[in-house]
Amino acid sequence: MTSTRFDTLLRRGVAEIITEAELLRLLNSGRILNLKQGFDPSAPDIHLGHVVGLRKLRQFQDLGHKITLIVGDWTARIGDPSGQSATRPMLSANEIQRNAQTYMEQFFKVVDKDKTELRWQSEWFSGFTLDEVIRLTSKFTIAQLLAREDFSKRYSSGNPISLAEMLYPLLQGYDSVAVKADVEFGGIDQKFNCLVGRELQQSVGQLPQQVFLVPLLIGTDGKQKMSKSLRNHIGIAEPPRDIYGKVMSIPDSLILDYFELVTDVPEEEIAELKEELKTGSVNPMNLKKRLAHEIVRQFHGKQAADEAQEYFTQVFQKREMPNEIHTTVELRGTGTLRANAEVWRDITSLLSDAGLAMSRSEARRLLAQGAIEVDGEKVSTDKVILKDGSIIKVGKRGFLKMVDSAKRKRETASS
Numbered sequence: 168m169t170s171t172r173f174d175t176l177l178r179r180g181v182a183e184i185i186t187e188a189e190l191l192r193l194l195n196s197g198r199i200l201n202l203k204q205g206f207d208p209s210a211p212d213i214h215l216g217h218v219v220g221l222r223k224l225r226q227f228q229d230l231g232h233k234i235t236l237i238v239g240d241w242t243a244r245i246g247d248p249s250g251q252s253a254t255r256p257m258l259s260a261n262e263i264q265r266n267a268q269t270y271m272e273q274f275f276k277v278v279d280k281d282k283t284e285l286r287w288q289s290e291w292f293s294g295f296t297l298d299e300v301i302r303l304t305s306k307f308t309i310a311q312l313l314a315r316e317d318f319s320k321r322y323s324s325g326n327p328i329s330l331a332e333m334l335y336p337l338l339q340g341y342d343s344v345a346v347k348a349d350v351e352f353g354g355i356d357q358k359f360n361c362l363v364g365r366e367l368q369q370s371v372g373q374l375p376q377q378v379f380l381v382p383l384l385i386g387t388d389g390k391q392k393m394s395k396s397l398r399n400h401i402g403i404a405e406p407p408r409d410i411y412g413k414v415m416s417i418p419d420s421l422i423l424d425y426f427e428l429v430t431d432v433p434e435e436e437i438a439e440l441k442e443e444l445k446t447g448s449v450n451p452m453n454l455k456k457r458l459a460h461e462i463v464r465q466f467h468g469k470q471a472a473d474e475a476q477e478y479f480t481q482v483f484q485k486r487e488m489p490n491e492i493h494t495t496v497e498l499r500g501t502g503t504l505r506a507n508a509e510v511w512r513d514i515t516s517l518l519s520d521a522g523l524a525m526s527r528s529e530a531r532r533l534l535a536q537g538a539i540e541v542d543g544e545k546v547s548t549d550k551v552i553l554k555d556g557s558i559i560k561v562g563k564r565g566f567l568k569m570v571d572s573a574k575r576k577r578e579t580a581s582s
Contacts, residue, residue: 176226180219180428182355185362185378193349193377194230202227203348203364203376205237205339206274208266209258213273214400215462216384216393219428220352221277223381227350234283235346236274238267241288242338273404276466291345292338303337306370307363312336315359340364348376355380356392384428389418407467411475414459419444419451422458430461514539514559515549523565538562 177184177191184190193200204224206217213221224234243263258266271285312333313319321328336359343351343364351361358380365375383392386399393400401413417425422444426437443449456476463472515530518539524530530539537545540560541553553559559567 175434176223176230179434180223180381181379182382183358183378183380185358185365185380190350190377190379200227200232200349201347202232202234203237203343203346203351204234205239205242205342205351205353206270207239207243208263208270209243210395211266211269212395212402212404213270213276214393214395214402215425215429216354216386216400218277218403219384220354220381221274222429223379224352225278228279228282232282234278235348236271236283236285237342237346238271238285238287239339239342240264240267241292242335276403286346288338288342291341303341303367304334306367307337309333336360336363337367340367343376344368344371344373347373349374350377350379352379352381354383354392356383382424382428385421385424387413387417389421401462403466407463407471407475408478410463410466411459411472411479414462415452415455415479417455419455422451422454425458425462430458430465432461512551512553513549514541514546514551518559518561518567521567523559523561523567533561 177187202224204220228234240260240263243258243266244260275283313322315336318328318333339360340363342348344367348364348368351364353361358378361376361378361380365378369375385391386393386397387401388397388399391397391399395402401410403410405413414425423437423441426432426440427434440449440454444451444454456479459479460472460476463475467475515524515527515534518524518530518533519527524533531549533539534547534549537547538561539546541551542557543560553569555569557569559569561567
């Protein structure tokens, strides 16, 4: 392995390696390494925060190593408490199955499916006896578990910690024993869990896994790690225009981090971009446009990236109406007909039904924030007058067109 490739593998997009010297020895041994990556199917979609680690796994795969992807169908029933300030709800088996299926489809957009082995935790945990659970818990003390930062904070502040949550790192650690992992990958917030895996392996006579930790990607809010629950995420399966627009919304302070962690732009070039930002010789908007194009291209191809860029320029920079509005809604529906084919409609239910708001409550919040326009005019009440061809704009990227099919059929028949 060349020194340049070594630096990319072990330096770029890396938070910590435990231990680097031993990992390097393994890489130079010529042996195909078993790379463990577990995922908790508590949500169905992958976002750019997940991609940071997945890209690193792909680099190892390109060197000939193998991933063991562990579906945490057992631990998902507990919910990973890492970074959480409260007990998380347990999921049903059906929810876990659905989420896992979607997650895996997106997972293989980044990593090589042919070099990945899929394992489910239930393979080994479904047959666990109470004796085995007790033997597992006997290997760690309460004091050791409370040393984990999120547990420590919750304990100090008097917030509840369930015994089930304390089992989570032990169960995740046992996964490493079950698959005989050589290296475990995770975000820096998974450090404690990964180290538990090392200790459990040694306790049963296995060589301890090396731990490869990647940084946490800050979300679009510029404050907290990317998370779907915080709604600051950029999903890799989202439409190209949405991905592009969300990347354009990140704070300027995150531009370089995103270039480093989720693109293939060479480090030398990123260093130049850093200097240009520092001296003010480049417009951050132009850098974000390139970043957005790079990210959309990864998951949807160059044509989709070009179209998303053109759409952004037209709608947000030139303030023009988009040439195409893909979301259309029948005008009449449940509305109340007025003269001149105008209809009263409840805009909160309309946006919720059309998928431009997650719920009527969210639509009401958007309304209160002045984020909804009808035919270029902001609206402040939930009842609005619509007509054939009316355009509803929601936030910066959502558009909805009203269509009166009956009227158009009559016009076509008479022409």
